[in-house]
Amino acid sequence: MIVAKFSDLFTPLCERLGCRFPILQAGMGGVARAELAAAVSQAGAFGCLGMVRESPEKIRQQVHQVRSLTDQPFAVNLIPAATQSELFDAELDECIRLQVPNLVFFWDVVPGAVRRAKDAGCCVIHQVGSVEQAVLAEASGADVIVAQGVEAGGHVHGVVSSLVLVPEIVDAVSVPVVGSGGFASGRSLVAALALGAQGIHCGTAFLATVESFAHDIHKRRVLDANAGDTIHTDAFTINWPPHSPVRVLKSEATQGIESEPFGHGERIEPREQIAEEEGRPVYFRSTDSPLKSMTGELHKLAMYAGQVTGQVKDVATASDVVDRIVSEAVATIHQLSECK
Template sequence: MPHTLHTSICDLLGCRYPILQSGMGGVARSELAAAVSEAGAFGCLGMVRETPAKILEQIDEVRARTDKPFGVNLIPAATDPELFNAELDACLSAGVETLVYFWDIVPDAIKRAKDHGCRVVHQVGHVDAAVQAEAAGADAIIAQGVEAGGHVHGSVSSLVLLPQIVDAVSIPVLGSGGFASGRSLVAAMSLGAQGIQCGTRFLATDESFAHDIHKQRVIEAAATDTLHTDAFAINWPPHSPVRVIKNEVTERFVERPFGYLPEDFEREPIAEEEGRPVYLLSTDSPLKSMTGDLEKLALFAGQVSGLIHSTEPAAKVVQRIVDEALVALNELANRIPR
């Protein structure tokens, strides 16, 4: 492996390249996580609010596909405590070595994982949260900029947030939000990051469990075609902003993207997944297992969608990022007078 791309996050997580795949709930299942890890990056299962049985099944499937390290993404603050405890128990009983948490810092969730010898990587959107996560025992921080797709916890761009968090903590930091290429990996490293996390780029891969409708919309979208809004709130705590691709549903939110969903909002089923109703303005995104009016669901995607023009195998995405990063580093070296 080229020395220039080996960072401390590679040593911590056991991966070859400093590229993490975001644990996108529903989308990041065993096929995607395994493909990313097998390619030398770090795959992650998105198991938010899944049953313990489902989590154990997915862990077994990843291990059947690859012997490379991978993680599991859970969200303590956005999951019923009883379910979260059962999810965590399942991960720990299965010997998961890395857990990736997101949203508000829950020190007990970090402590429980650490007490069982598990590494914890915590994604945050604020400097204060990064400091709190480190104090609670986290091993690494993912600094998520407002450009990111899906749930977005902050309001500052990656370019500004990343170096602030790097300066505020002593543990490795990864950049997330706007990163999908080798050039962006080099940019993140120049800001002090030890690597990057990519979500939208891996959503539009062959192995992703996202529905083809969702993948196609990502491919077609420009950077200006996304909306930052808290309208898609069913299943999550109130006022939890997301970034989605604009559709006919979001037209009513363009002028007023925040504070729309009233507490007495009447749920309207517009799709279904194996007998489970999927509601308008829920945080469910279109998956391969769903049927119905999928175009009206939350089409999660970051502004980096403007750089994505086709679906392809996850391994090809990883290799392109690595190759581009090495070219970018070489070009930078050649520009510096000796």
């Protein structure tokens, strides 16, 4: 009888990133701060700080905090397309100064940014939503490609499911590929490996954890929702380029657009302030999601969640989420081996 082991999940990606398990935590802006990233990495997976449009000082503080909590590898997520060029340059400079070993980029591939990171000795992970962007990312120097299907929560750059996209990208590039969108369980990890990926990239599964910086109202909404309770729309546009689709939970903010989810991506004027974060105004239909540091009408903000939201049943620790995925994956491999 073949007995499945944790080591069966150790892929070349794990060796490349220095983690025990091929589970990458998404660098969710605002939500993925030091406590979450460190907890994920400490559990044997791969944590990531979501530092989109954050100041160099904030990045420095968060990186130092992660390093005080764990000695395991982690990454920092930056998004050139959603960040003013001067700020992005300052963010990248600070990451390089801090000798952050791994950087995650998303949205449009900016070859110059990839080259700067690579020249500084960073491992570059690039999240994409199409085969064309995957090929460009690899040509620009990316070491790992995250293939994001349309099922994913948050900003979604592609239009096809991960079931279709992952094997297409695996066949198109020579670097390791990670499946994103629809992955929150051990069974889905095994499925991703069967599709040719070397790991999975999870956002929603880690959003509703104890260590997540998401506000409790957001975590509760994720727990209460099912797969059919999300909407793919471009209505949340403030802070990002127009026509940048997201997947969010249906809410008061999506009423009136659910039957026609696209075509709302123009700039919203005048802006309606509905919340604030330590003195910073937060506007209706901005890309801000509810965070612990915010006050106001938080139920009107973007409640990011992927279609796997129905699989998230409780607010667990990040370690428990990793353990659950790993244990279920090992059990699934064992069951499949018994079918031979």
